[in-house]
Amino acid sequence: MNGSVVFVVDDDRSVRSSLKLLISSVGLQVESFESADTFLQRKPPDAPSCLVLDVRLRGLSGLDFQRELAARNIHIPIVFITGHGDIPMSVRAMKAGAIEFLTKPFRDQDLLDAVRIALEQDRARREQERDLTDLQQRFDSLTPREQEVISMVVSGMLNKQIAGELGTAENTVKVHRSRAMEKMNAQSFADLVRMIEKIKGPTKKAS
Amino acid sequence: MGFSPMGEIAVRLAERISDRSIYLVRLTVEDPEVGDVGQHFLLILPVYVGVGMSPAGSAPANDEAPQHIEQRWRTAFESSAIGITMADLAGRFFAANSVFRNMLGYTESELYELTYLDVTYEEDQKTNQELVGELMEGKRQHFQIEKRYCRKDGTLVWVRNYVSRVPGMGGVAPFWFAVVEDITQRKEEESARRYTEEKYRVMVETASDAVICLDESSAILLANPATTRVFGYDPTELIGKPLTMLMPEFLRKLHEGGFKRYLATGQRHINWQGTELIGLRKNGQEFPVEVSFGELIQDGHRVFTGFIRDISERKQAEEIRKQAQKAIQTTQAELARVSRLTTMGELAASIAHEVNQPLTAVNNNSSACLRLLANERLQPDVLRRALEEIVADGTRASAIIARIRTFIKKAPAEKNRLDVNEVIGEVLAMMGHGFEENRIVLKSELAQALPPVLGDRVQLQQVLLNLIMNGVEAMTAIVDRPRLLWVQSRIDESGDVLIAVRDSGTGLGLEADSVFTPFFTTKANGMGMGLSISRSLIDAHGGRLWTTPNSPHGAVFSFTLPVPAGSPS
Numbered sequence: 001m002n003g004s005v006v007f008v009v010d011d012d013r014s015v016r017s018s019l020k021l022l023i024s025s026v027g028l029q030v031e032s033f034e035s036a037d038t039f040l041q042r043k044p045p046d047a048p049s050c051l052v053l054d055v056r057l058r059g060l061s062g063l064d065f066q067r068e069l070a071a072r073n074i075h076i077p078i079v080f081i082t083g084h085g086d087i088p089m090s091v092r093a094m095k096a097g098a099i100e101f102l103t104k105p106f107r108d109q110d111l112l113d114a115v116r117i118a119l120e121q122d123r124a125r126r127e128q129e130r131d132l133t134d135l136q137q138r139f140d141s142l143t144p145r146e147q148e149v150i151s152m153v154v155s156g157m158l159n160k161q162i163a164g165e166l167g168t169a170e171n172t173v174k175v176h177r178s179r180a181m182e183k184m185n186a187q188s189f190a191d192l193v194r195m196i197e198k199i200k201g202p203t204k205k206a207s
Numbered sequence: 208m209g210f211s212p213m214g215e216i217a218v219r220l221a222e223r224i225s226d227r228s229i230y231l232v233r234l235t236v237e238d239p240e241v242g243d244v245g246q247h248f249l250l251i252l253p254v255y256v257g258v259g260m261s262p263a264g265s266a267p268a269n270d271e272a273p274q275h276i277e278q279r280w281r282t283a284f285e286s287s288a289i290g291i292t293m294a295d296l297a298g299r300f301f302a303a304n305s306v307f308r309n310m311l312g313y314t315e316s317e318l319y320e321l322t323y324l325d326v327t328y329e330e331d332q333k334t335n336q337e338l339v340g341e342l343m344e345g346k347r348q349h350f351q352i353e354k355r356y357c358r359k360d361g362t363l364v365w366v367r368n369y370v371s372r373v374p375g376m377g378g379v380a381p382f383w384f385a386v387v388e389d390i391t392q393r394k395e396e397e398s399a400r401r402y403t404e405e406k407y408r409v410m411v412e413t414a415s416d417a418v419i420c421l422d423e424s425s426a427i428l429l430a431n432p433a434t435t436r437v438f439g440y441d442p443t444e445l446i447g448k449p450l451t452m453l454m455p456e457f458l459r460k461l462h463e464g465g466f467k468r469y470l471a472t473g474q475r476h477i478n479w480q481g482t483e484l485i486g487l488r489k490n491g492q493e494f495p496v497e498v499s500f501g502e503l504i505q506d507g508h509r510v511f512t513g514f515i516r517d518i519s520e521r522k523q524a525e526e527i528r529k530q531a532q533k534a535i536q537t538t539q540a541e542l543a544r545v546s547r548l549t550t551m552g553e554l555a556a557s558i559a560h561e562v563n564q565p566l567t568a569v570n571n572n573s574s575a576c577l578r579l580l581a582n583e584r585l586q587p588d589v590l591r592r593a594l595e596e597i598v599a600d601g602t603r604a605s606a607i608i609a610r611i612r613t614f615i616k617k618a619p620a621e622k623n624r625l626d627v628n629e630v631i632g633e634v635l636a637m638m639g640h641g642f643e644e645n646r647i648v649l650k651s652e653l654a655q656a657l658p659p660v661l662g663d664r665v666q667l668q669q670v671l672l673n674l675i676m677n678g679v680e681a682m683t684a685i686v687d688r689p690r691l692l693w694v695q696s697r698i699d700e701s702g703d704v705l706i707a708v709r710d711s712g713t714g715l716g717l718e719a720d721s722v723f724t725p726f727f728t729t730k731a732n733g734m735g736m737g738l739s740i741s742r743s744l745i746d747a748h749g750g751r752l753w754t755t756p757n758s759p760h761g762a763v764f765s766f767t768l769p770v771p772a773g774s775p776s
Contacts, residue, residue, distance in 0.1 A: 018571030
């Protein structure tokens, strides 16, 4: 994956450097940090990335760090590694969205697989996010009246009902509707519904 | 030395009085009942006593003037060392010497107003009267009586009287003559002796130990009732039998030999006070006894007294206690080992982490090299650096393993000169991430240049680790204040090295006294052995381990270790 970055956060120097060598041996770009704080100082990359994180860290522990990232709305996939993991700890990590929870010493392939999955997930997430941003931009380009009409259409109202609601002619509603479809680049009515749901979440049928 | 009946002397004396001869009498009193051999005194008896006693019509036997003779007798009578008195046949006193007067506390004139019954103690009057009656009837010439006089001041005095009836002669009417000996002291001594004897008799009779007296042939003279309980024989079955019948076969020869040797040489072959031997009951059962001996001379013969205590129950109790002690020791040793292992279990987390770090690095580095090699992208300097790291991590892993092995090994105490701060450092290293993980701020305040102590490194590590883990656990529930753990070392006032582990946890409160008790625990899954074992380990080092409350929160556990003499401080 071109441009991908794997971040390693482990306070043990030899573990850190060996991870760097291992991950870079499969052609991935690696950046390592000795603590969560130093990692947070780095500007988030604009490329698929993942975090290989030691559970036991000086200062903030790995699990606390995971929570901290979520609170900051940073959605980087995490592969946990630990010298001594117990079940509750791994359950907690996985529930909070961790990709994998590996106990040291782990098989190199297990780590690399987890890293690949993490990167893929991040790539997909980024793509989805990009789509959504794109869609949002298109939606934002609609006039307020077009947005209003579209929302009512998606909720299942007929043109006549919308016209009645807005106090305009049915034909006017039709014009707004077709212009909005065009601007949103929607191929069909069903396509439009999907797009609006993506932006606003599943819509409720107006009563 | 024979017994001289006083009465007979008195009669002969009276006969002599009629011809005015002088009698010099040496009296020796020996009481056959008491066996008392004292009381020698010289008594010169007077011829003329009292007014109007002068025998009329009888001529002097020698040339001496009668008034001289009378004077001599009067002086002798008066200065006699024993009480002398005379009374008429009605019992009224008409003569009494100073010893007698003093004995009763009356003056002469007062006395002559009284009869013998007036001064005789009520209880003794009847016997006295009967004897006097016999004297009057001529059934006897004289009598002896031990009785009590009532003194003028109301107190009693014990006396022994030798009373005779002096027949009348010439113009002199018959009268009673009494020699009076004050025996109060003897009576008191007798009573005291009787009391003592009675006391000893009761003691022997009621003793729970068998008491057996032996003669010089080791034959039993006496056995108390407890003998039946101890040996099963009735005392009567034992009298005259050899003591050896109360001991098992193998002791008999020893006893006979030892007894003979003692009689011949005075040399004791066993301790006479509380020797443990084996007794033999009537039913053939052997049992442990504790024997003490005493010896006394009676009528020129040696008598031995043995006090024999059945100590079967005591022995049994001792045996049980010994077994219990042994069981406790075994259990404690086992618990100490288990506790060490438990502590190890708790530690396993940090240790596993520590060991796994270098192993992970080794794995990663070698896997990376293999991958690069497979792709033919492995550069020599990358390989060299990876190999160097692999070697370093291998060394690191084995060092950790060695440390764990030292810690786990159930080695006996091995005392070496130790730097306490070094031991603290090792334990803190063992704790690894235990502090960060529990969000505990560790503050070590170690005094520099502490003198070395003599101690077992592993045991001291265990104690410290235990105290630190307790401190950590005491703070897990603390959320409203910092979790602080101090580890301190210093020299205390008495020059010992003092190590303190102080926490800001929940503290012990009223439980502070109990925490050193085995199986006492405040933890849900604790065994309650940690502090108890820690204390015994510190005790074994000659130190002390105690706890005090920390201010404002938590507890302090401190222990001292003595600094061996000659250490540079």
